[in-house]
Amino acid sequence: MEKPANISSEVNVISYGNSSSNVSSTSVVLTDEILVSVGIVMLLENIISILLLSKCTRINFQIRILSLNLAVSDLFTGFVLAVPNTLLYEKFRCDIKKYAAFLFINVSLLIVSIMNLDRCFVFAYAMRYYSFITKKLMRKLCCFAWITGFPLTFGMFFGFDAKYGFSCELMAFHEMNAINSIFKGVLLCIVVVNFLMFGYLLYHSRKKLSRTYPQQKQPMPHQYSRMVRKLSVVTGVFLMAYFPFMMIMTFPILDKSSGIGKGIYSFTATMVLLNSACNPVFYVWRFSEPRYHVKRWFCFWNKRMREKIDRLHNQQYASYDIYTISTSV
Structure with missing residues (x-):
């Protein structure tokens, strides 16, 4: 769809786009300067995370390779945000930034899902874990996440009227159709599966502590509450960031033309972006060995x-x- 040439330097937090003929100026809530600043912070965070993971040889291989892939995907997300949207629009006359940004956001979603699945396998297989979850399998799963990110991103923005299905429409006002609804539904299902895995982890954490302290009628409160807090912070923040946004993206439950609708949509999308900024803290810096190397650097x-x-x-x-x-x- 052709957009006017005189675009604003401000960008929509959802679509990373500029003002178009069907978007009022009140929908523009973040400037390029803000998004570029957030992108630079994410770049620095994940560069440090990658350097740390390259030195942390004592971390479990499964955790290390997944955290490394997550840091790389978040690094690219930060790089995309750091590129001014006005520069991209002047060159391509299309809101292509949504494709680049959500390619890496979707890869991050898949990597975190694999991490949660890996934790479930620890409880399910116990001592047989390393017989099933091998290094070769983890490498294949990481490759699967990166490859799958492309069709998921293409499908969620698919447009029948666009050339080859690549839509230039702003993401917030992209028309829903059968194809993009299916792909958005797939992404929502991935988030819901993570809710189920979260419940599974909480249940087996309690069960494990019950076996550790059989003389107690209830698991030790301190150990259980500590484990619940860790799971809730790491997995809970991820779910709170993705679930509201994917619900809004998948179902037409929000009037994005209203002031309240724009605000809710902007807030949920911002949560998804900020989740990538939190990932280095939750999936790298919380381990003792990376913190050890950081202390030595300082x-x-x-x-x-x-x-x-x-x-x-x-x-x-x-x-x-x-x-x-x-x-x-």
Whole structure:
């Protein structure tokens, strides 16, 4: 669809687009400057995460490869946001930024889903976990996530009237049809499956603690509440970010032409974007080894402090090794 040449420098937080003939100026809530700033922050976060993961050889391979793929997809999301939309529109005369941004957002969705599935396999297979969840399988699943991101993104914005199905319409006002409704429904189903896995993890966490403390009628409150908090923060934030937006995208339950509708739509889409900024904290920096390397980087100027950090870190792993050997004997 042809858009007017005199576009504004402001961008819609949902579509990353500019004012068009069918979008009032009141729908524009974020400027290029804000989105570029958020994109730069995400770039820096995920560059640090990738550097950390490359040094963290003690982290479980399954966790490491999934976290690395998540950091790469979020890195590209930040890069896309950092490119001014006005520059893209002047070159292509089309809102193509929605395709690039949601390609990597959808890949992140799939990677996090694989992470949750991996946690479920830990409970389901227990000691047989490493026999089923091999390094080769994890690499295949990561490749599957990246490849699947392309048809999912193409399908969710498919337009019958557009050339080859690639629509230039703003995402917030893209017309729904049978094809894009199906693909949006698939994405919503992926989010719902994560809700089910979240419940499964909470149930088996409680069950595991009950076996650990059989003398108690109820699991130890401190351990259980700590585990629930960790699961709720990591998985809960992800679900709260994606579920409202995918509901709005899949079903025509919101009048986006109204002020309230625009506000809700903008808020839910912003939550999806900010989730990518939270991922480095939840899936990389929360582990002790990445934090250890960060501390060493911050103390690069102080040799004595680095030696102290190294000593404390080695003692932590040495204590674990001694405990493992003694219990096995």
